[in-house]
Amino acid sequence: MRTKKWTVKSKIWGRNATARPPLTGPARRGPRRRGPRLQVSPASISKAVGYLEAQELVRRERDPRSRAERYVIDDDVWYQAMVASARANALLADTARQSARTLGPATPAGVRLENMGQFLTRVGEDLVRSAEHWREVYAAPRTGEHG
Incomplete structure (x- = not known):
């Protein structure tokens, strides 16, 4: 399917x-x-x-x-998709942290889930920051190469 x-x-x-x-x-x-x-x-x-x-x-x-x-299809569809992805990662991060608390911070699974939650939070924040930066760059009048 x-x-x-x-x-x-x-x-x-x-x-x-x-x-x-x-x-x-x-x-x-x-x-x-x-x-x-x-x-x-x-x-x-x-x-x-x-x-x-x-x-x-x-x-x-x-x-x-x-x-x-x-x-x-909006002009800033890729920005919107990146922000939606970051929101989905934030939900996964919250779920991972809650699961880590349920299992206990001293358990190997609890440690892995806490690390996963922190990782997804940080990557999501970076993703939004980067998406906002490049959205501004490409919205500005283009006078040369951006990179």
């Missing part, structure tokens, strides 16, 4: 990173109109978009004139 999800997602995003994602462009299409073009069912597209929504890579909007949905 996981392979099918990846296949549908790869068809929605395109086969390589330089290809323009089929979700963008002037022709806004819903799952019924995209399905035949991508050779997948509308239900598969809806499920794949649901997965991408959960990752905060795309969002759905209702067309006010009809019942149709449009899929929107």
